[in-house]
Amino acid sequence: MSKIPVFIVGINPRSGTNYLYHLLHIHPDCAVSRHVGEDFILYGINHYLEFFRKVIFRWKKEWNNDPDLFQKFLEEGIIRYLDPDGSSARFVITKTPDPTNIDLFLETFKSGYLIVITRNGQDLVESYVSSFRRRFEDAIRGWLRGARWILKVMNDEKFRKSNRVIFIKYEDLF
Secondary structure (H helix, E strand, C coil): CCCCEEEECCCCCCCCHHHHHHHHHHHHCCCECCCCCCCCCCCHHHHHHHHHHHHCCCCCCHCCCEEECCCCHHHHHHHHHHHHCCCCEEEEEEEEECCCHHHHHHHCCCCCCCEEEECCCHHHHHHHHHCCCCCHHHHHHHHHHHHHHHHHHHHHHHHHCCCEEEEHHHHHHH
16 A cells, blocks of 8 residues: 655755755655655646546447546556655645646545745745855745745645645745
């Protein structure tokens, strides 16, 4: 049986995804993903949903195929990829510092949780610029872009009522 996925998504690199990932891994019910590094699964999930829709669009009604079952097996494939072998933990933790397509999480994953971590813009930009030697303006634009994706989800009633999404500030966590 697959583990329950927990997707940690940051507003931008240096938002605390690694910190939270390592904190959760301490808990005995949590295993870290078999995927090393950032998974960026949500980043490309729009193409996954496009694939799903294109396939089922071509199905004839008289074939009596179950699109929900097809979607369930596709979802299970992603989760099985993340699931480390041999762990008896209940949850598998994965992370990405990019909130692109975060608004598609509930549509894509019928199980699992989403933890969205944000960080004060000034602190994040300073950390990003000094860690990655990037331009100050690019760091600001990246934070702003991430904030727009996250605000979209925070303002969506489906997400607020789902009981599967948690919003946390790095400053509160630390």
